[in-house]
Amino acid sequence: MRIRALPSRISRAPLTALLLLCISLAGTAARAQEDPLPSWNDGAAKQAILTFIKATTDQANPAYVKPDDRIATFDQDGTLWTEHPLYAQAMFALARVGQLAPQHPEWKTKQPFQAVLTGDKQALSKFTESDWMQIVAATHAGMSTADFQQLVQGWLATAKAPRFNRPYTDLVYQPMLEVMQYFRANGYRTYIVTGGGQEFVRVYSEQVYGVPPEQVVGSSIVTKYDNSTGKPVLMREPKVFFIDDGPGKAVGINLFIGKHPYAAFGNSGGDAAMLEWTQAGGGKHLMMLVHHDDGVREYAYGPAGGLPATQVGTFSDALMTEAQKNGWIVISMKNDWKRIFPFDEGK
Amino acid sequence: MRIRALPSRISRAPLTALLLLCISLAGTAARAQEDPLPSWNDGAAKQAILTFIKATTDQANPAYVKPDDRIATFDQDGTLWTEHPLYAQAMFALARVGQLAPQHPEWKTKQPFQAVLTGDKQALSKFTESDWMQIVAATHAGMSTADFQQLVQGWLATAKAPRFNRPYTDLVYQPMLEVMQYFRANGYRTYIVTGGGQEFVRVYSEQVYGVPPEQVVGSSIVTKYDNSTGKPVLMREPKVFFIDDGPGKAVGINLFIGKHPYAAFGNSGGDAAMLEWTQAGGGKHLMMLVHHDDGVREYAYGPAGGLPATQVGTFSDALMTEAQKNGWIVISMKNDWKRIFPFDEGK
Numbered sequence: 001m002r003i004r005a006l007p008s009r010i011s012r013a014p015l016t017a018l019l020l021l022c023i024s025l026a027g028t029a030a031r032a033q034e035d036p037l038p039s040w041n042d043g044a045a046k047q048a049i050l051t052f053i054k055a056t057t058d059q060a061n062p063a064y065v066k067p068d069d070r071i072a073t074f075d076q077d078g079t080l081w082t083e084h085p086l087y088a089q090a091m092f093a094l095a096r097v098g099q100l101a102p103q104h105p106e107w108k109t110k111q112p113f114q115a116v117l118t119g120d121k122q123a124l125s126k127f128t129e130s131d132w133m134q135i136v137a138a139t140h141a142g143m144s145t146a147d148f149q150q151l152v153q154g155w156l157a158t159a160k161a162p163r164f165n166r167p168y169t170d171l172v173y174q175p176m177l178e179v180m181q182y183f184r185a186n187g188y189r190t191y192i193v194t195g196g197g198q199e200f201v202r203v204y205s206e207q208v209y210g211v212p213p214e215q216v217v218g219s220s221i222v223t224k225y226d227n228s229t230g231k232p233v234l235m236r237e238p239k240v241f242f243i244d245d246g247p248g249k250a251v252g253i254n255l256f257i258g259k260h261p262y263a264a265f266g267n268s269g270g271d272a273a274m275l276e277w278t279q280a281g282g283g284k285h286l287m288m289l290v291h292h293d294d295g296v297r298e299y300a301y302g303p304a305g306g307l308p309a310t311q312v313g314t315f316s317d318a319l320m321t322e323a324q325k326n327g328w329i330v331i332s333m334k335n336d337w338k339r340i341f342p343f344d345e346g347k
Numbered sequence: 348m349r350i351r352a353l354p355s356r357i358s359r360a361p362l363t364a365l366l367l368l369c370i371s372l373a374g375t376a377a378r379a380q381e382d383p384l385p386s387w388n389d390g391a392a393k394q395a396i397l398t399f400i401k402a403t404t405d406q407a408n409p410a411y412v413k414p415d416d417r418i419a420t421f422d423q424d425g426t427l428w429t430e431h432p433l434y435a436q437a438m439f440a441l442a443r444v445g446q447l448a449p450q451h452p453e454w455k456t457k458q459p460f461q462a463v464l465t466g467d468k469q470a471l472s473k474f475t476e477s478d479w480m481q482i483v484a485a486t487h488a489g490m491s492t493a494d495f496q497q498l499v500q501g502w503l504a505t506a507k508a509p510r511f512n513r514p515y516t517d518l519v520y521q522p523m524l525e526v527m528q529y530f531r532a533n534g535y536r537t538y539i540v541t542g543g544g545q546e547f548v549r550v551y552s553e554q555v556y557g558v559p560p561e562q563v564v565g566s567s568i569v570t571k572y573d574n575s576t577g578k579p580v581l582m583r584e585p586k587v588f589f590i591d592d593g594p595g596k597a598v599g600i601n602l603f604i605g606k607h608p609y610a611a612f613g614n615s616g617g618d619a620a621m622l623e624w625t626q627a628g629g630g631k632h633l634m635m636l637v638h639h640d641d642g643v644r645e646y647a648y649g650p651a652g653g654l655p656a657t658q659v660g661t662f663s664d665a666l667m668t669e670a671q672k673n674g675w676i677v678i679s680m681k682n683d684w685k686r687i688f689p690f691d692e693g694k
Contacts, residue, residue: 068559145601202605212415213605223601225594225620232620232627234601247572254492254570254581256603258549258560273572273579280579 036182038338039175045288045336048329049179052286056262057186063284067187071261073217073253073274074180076194076201078267079290080209082171084299085162089196090132092155094124096139104138113138137238141221144233145199152203166343169208175337176265176290180209183263191261193253194218195245195270199236217256219244245270250277265290268302269319275328287328291315294334297344383529385685386522392635392683395676396526399633403609404533410631412609414534419610420564420600420621421527423541423548426614426637427556429518431646432509436543437479439502441471443486451485460485484585488568491580492546499550513690516555522684523612523637527556530610538608540600541565542592542617546583564603566591592617597624612637615649616666622675634675638662641681644691 040046055063056070077083086094097107097116107113112131115123127135140148161168180190192211194201198218205211222237244252250273253261260281264274267290275287292301292315302315323330333340387393402410403417424430433441444454444463454460459478462470474482487495508515527537539558541548545565552558569584591599597620600608607628611621614637622634639648639662649662670677680687 198602198605214603216605220602223598225597225624227620227623232597232623234598250572250579251570251581255545255567256561258545258563273574276574276579277572 036185037175037178039178041336041338043336045329045331048286048288049182052263052284053182053186055284065262065283069259069262070183070186070188071191071257071259072180072183072188072263073191073193073257073261073265073278074176075249075266075268075271075274076192076196078292079265079271080172080176080180080192081168082161082164082298084292084301087196088161088168089200091159091161091168092152092200093132093135093139095155095159096151097135100138133240136221140197140200141236141238144235145223146233148199148236149203152200156204164341169204170343171341172208173290173333173337174339174342177209177342179265180211184210188263189215191215191217191253191257193244193249193264193274195243195249197221198244217244217252219248247273249274253277262286264288267292268314269316272319272322275326279326287323287326288331289315289319289323289328290331290333293332294337294340296334297340298333383532384522384525386525388683388685390683392676392678395633395635396529399610399631400529400533402631412630416606416609417530417533417535418538418604418606418608419527419530419535420538420540420604420608420612420625421523422596422613422615422618422621423539423543425639426612426618427519427523427539428515429508429511429645431639431648434543435508435515436547438506438508438515439499439547440479440482440486442502442506443498444482447485480587483568487544487547488583488585491582492570493580495546495583496550499547503551511688516551517690518688519555520637520680520684521686521689524556524689526612527558531557535610536562538562538564538600538604540591540596540611540621542590542596544568545591564591564599566595594620596621600624609633611635614639615661616663619666619669622673626673634670634673635678636662636666636670636675637678638680640679641684641687643681644687645680 037046037049040049055061056065058064074080077087081088094116097113101107101113101117104113107117111123112127112134114120115127116135143151156167156169159168160166161171164171183190190209190211192201192205192209192215194217196218198216198220201218202213202216205213205216220241222239222241223234224237226233226235242248242252242255246269249271253274254277261274261278262281262283263286264271264278265288266272266274271289275289279285279287291303292299293303294300303317303320320330322328331337339345384393384396387396402408403412405411421427424434428435441463444460448454448460448464451460454464459470459474459481461467462474463482490498503514503516506515507513508518511518530537537556537558539548539552539556539562541564543565545563545567548565549560549563552560552563567588569586569588570581571584573580573582589595589599589602593616596618600621601624608621608625609628609630610633611618611625612635613619613621618636622636626632626634638650639646640650641647650664650667667677669675678684686692
């Protein structure tokens with residue numbers, strides 16, 4: 001970008017420039033020989049990804065996609081990181097209820113807060129959407145966007161996920177990080193399209209996934225501009241603005257991106273509309289669903305059974321039927337992935 | 348992107364590569380000598396833009412901005428193209444009322460439609476927000492997003508703006524096109540942040556301004572996902588979803604971009620919050636307001652007087668006071684711009 005610096009470089013060192021060019025290209029060529037998806041076992045799922053990228057980036061292929069239109073969307077919870085036994089953001093909300101409880105003595109006898117404070121797991125597993133909205137309103141609103149980001153950062157730095165006893169941001173799926181990186185290396189922009197909170201995910205999306213804030217589409221509450229002190233802030237209000245889940249994912253993609261994606265990755269019925277909308281765009285597309293069938297290395301739920309799916313995205317039989325009908329590819333965590341997390345070395 | 352093709356290129360033609368590199372760099376150097384803002388007269392406004400870009404792209408300068416954070420936002424109506432005597436989108440809505448009238452005989456005696464159909468300019472100039480919303484609901488909703496885009500395309504291809512008797516998309520400001528191009532050439536992403544309809548502006552933003560759909564932030568109505576026929580569509584509902592104007596511009600920037608811009612361009616009170624929010628981001632910023640003071644080549648309104656401002660963005664005395672207090676730079680169309688439109692050759 002600093003074009004003023006270029007002329008002197010040219011006059012000074014044309015041969016150096018050539019050398020650097022050759023080293024750079026040779027490095028690129030060497031990398032091209034490497035497997036871009038080393039944590040994937042050979043199989044239909046891995047092959048589908050490789051074939052899709054090859055076809056859509058080859059100008060001689062009828063499926064070629066112009067760089068400006070290369071959009072890939074990824075659900076987060078259960079697709080990019082662990083969602084069991086509860087979404088990380090729900091864990092954040094519950095922890096925050098505990099922190100705020102001293103200022104709310106009435107919560108001791110008021111549901112849904114009482115259940116949270118007494119650790120009543122059975123009541124918690126039966127929370128309705130309205131229960132969760134009360135908790136979100138109490139824990140996610142009443143502060144500026146900047147203050148909320150700080151709260152999330154602080155929580156992420158100290159909270160540990162159950163079973164693995166690690167920060168939540170460690171529980172990302174290594175194979176999916178490789179997919180995102182592979183797409184980006186081929187000119188695709190990778191968007192997170194999550195039912196979770198947009199402002200929550202933006203706090204760590206760049207660091208954890210390499211996805212900048214403007215490429216995070218998510219659910220949000222109303223924010224209100226306040227410049228009464230001469231120092232403008234956006235205050236978070238206890239009111240839903242947009243639910244980016246189910247049919248909302250197609251709405252959100254159109255609202256925030258304005259283009260059909262060419263590839264979409266999900267893991268639950270909440271992602272079906274995103275995959276349908278992707279497929280409706282014309283041309284060659286890639287729709288994939290992560291199936292949680294590995295109770296040993298992660299969790300098994302959905303058709304793989306084992307765990308109740310009340311608090312997590314559900315991979316229902318209906319979704320499996322739709323996947324088969326539409327040619328969506330189901331990724332078996334157990335069979336397709338050599339390793340699950342960056343911290344396990346292929347265990 | 349087609350990395351597989353590179354090794355053969357390297358082995359085949361290292362000298363060709365060097366030659367091409369040198370030609371390319373020499374071309375860049377030559378272009379760097381040219382004035383990036385040829386339609387601007389020398390003066391404080393032009394100098395402010397040049398100084399800002401130089402400072403924020405120079406790593407040795409304390410005001411340096413990392414490429415990922417280089418965001419510039421532009422209002423559209425009155426900032427990038429002519430908004431007088433009515434916004435183009437309002438003209439589209441009025442034309443559409445005329446087209447739809449045969450299906451709505453009741454409009455002959457029902458306001459605000461009656462005023463539109465009889466061409467009652469005085470009534471029209473007094474339309475309230477509620478009147479406009481009724482017109483938007485009748486003309487912008489009840490169809491799929493794809494059908495709406497086609498309607499807008501068709502209208503733009505045939506409609507002519509008053510006085511200039513040219514397509515609306517001809518009435519863009521050449522000096523502002525140069526600013527957008529100059530910002531992009533220096534690694535900035537240029538966003539349109541408009542009170543107008545997001546879906547409306549996206550139809551032509553790439554072609555007219557070089558701004559892709561995902562970088563258009565605007566007002567929107569509710570859309571509803573419908574896959575009942577097996578061919579998914581988003582239906583436009585007669586209900587406001589988001590008003591990206593006034594305080595809503597700060598909300599919209601946070602919602603869609605999630606970062607403070609480093610530069611913002613507006614022309615009315617509806618842009619004040621956008622400029623305030625930009626300035627609140629810390630570091631060196633550039634806030635500019637286009638002042639319509641050229642009744643000969645375009646229109647004169649606001650502090651420059653002349654025309655009523657009921658239907659157009661208002662550059663009020665209060666805005667001028669805020670600009671002076673905050674160090675925002677006011678662009679005089681009359682004095683700062685050598686030419687207004689691409690089609691007038693510096694007249």
